[in-house]
Amino acid sequence: MEQMDLLTYCKKLPKVELHAHLNGSLSDGTVLQLLEAKEKELGSTDSLSSFKMTISKGPERCLRECFRVFEALHSLTDSQEAIRKITKNVIQEFAEDGVRYLELRTTPKNIPGKITKKEYVDAVLETMINEMKTCRIMVRLLVSVDRGRGVGDAWSTLSLAKQYLDHDVFKGLLVGIDVSGNPNKGNLIDYIPILKEAKKCGFKLAVHLAEVKSCVEETDAVLENGLVDRIGHGTYLLKNNGYGIKYQKKILKNFIPIEICMSSNLKTQSVRSFEKHHFGVWSGLKHPLAICTDDKGVYCTTLTNEYYICAKNFNLSEQDLHELCLYAVEAAFLPSSEKDILRQMVKEELSKLM
């Protein structure tokens, strides 16, 4: 296929996005709207001008720099109004990109005098319901536990999440828990009791695992406890550190899907090139993978673009791309009746592309 044709083809694929952080997914247009609103509220301040510098800096962002960008973004999304706006824009942008099912994830934040964690989650869920009425997309939520915020914060997020399991209006929309945050902060071992409790409550777990080199012990502990339903990144899982083969066997045996975020890994310099990305190894083993964006705003990408990058660098056929769309359906945290409907819809659309 010609390059342009390939990109158009990837756009037409009925895609499933399973790893998208809300605040990392803001388009430039959305950030601009938020900045304008903040400037009206506060007038022009030094912190806002330094924010503009942070966000506009360079195509590559090391992990430390990314986490500064997230902090800056959080300073703009500190009200229910802002949360509604970003949720709406992000859902609409994914729908326009041909995403049929989106699992959005976000860290509920308690900002004294501005917003409580419950108001935060309510705003996201209300907006999801509204957008599903008008956009051709199905959306579900994972609440994120930020490993940098400490276990106390994580327990309070879990107890809030439990309130939505039998909620009158929002039942069925919050499908899992994500563990994310700066991998150089905190230790996942401290979060294991919380993950066990979350599983006991029936939540599915998506955990950022082996995102940096120095996380051998915690990766081992999470895998040994059988706590993870999907792995985020898994960049250093295959390293020759004595654990690589052991991890690989366990993950293959348990069919634990891996969320693949190519642009994010390249831009944060955790992989050297697309060709060397671990996607190659796992897809060679026919392991279930889900192509994802991670933070489409921060890494200037789209899900279409991520499929295109995989197709181009690993010489994927149309059939391979279809398989990837279907792998992502299987990896979704939906109950089986809803997954059946999604699978059927994706298959029908794929068959029309043949």
Ligand code: 6MZ
């Ligand atoms: C780890 C990440 C991440 O939750 O405020 N986040 N955590 N690794 C990554 N890859 C580079 N990308 C995003 O969205 C932003 C938050 O998501 C997590 C971080 O905790 C970040 O603060 P929300 O909507």
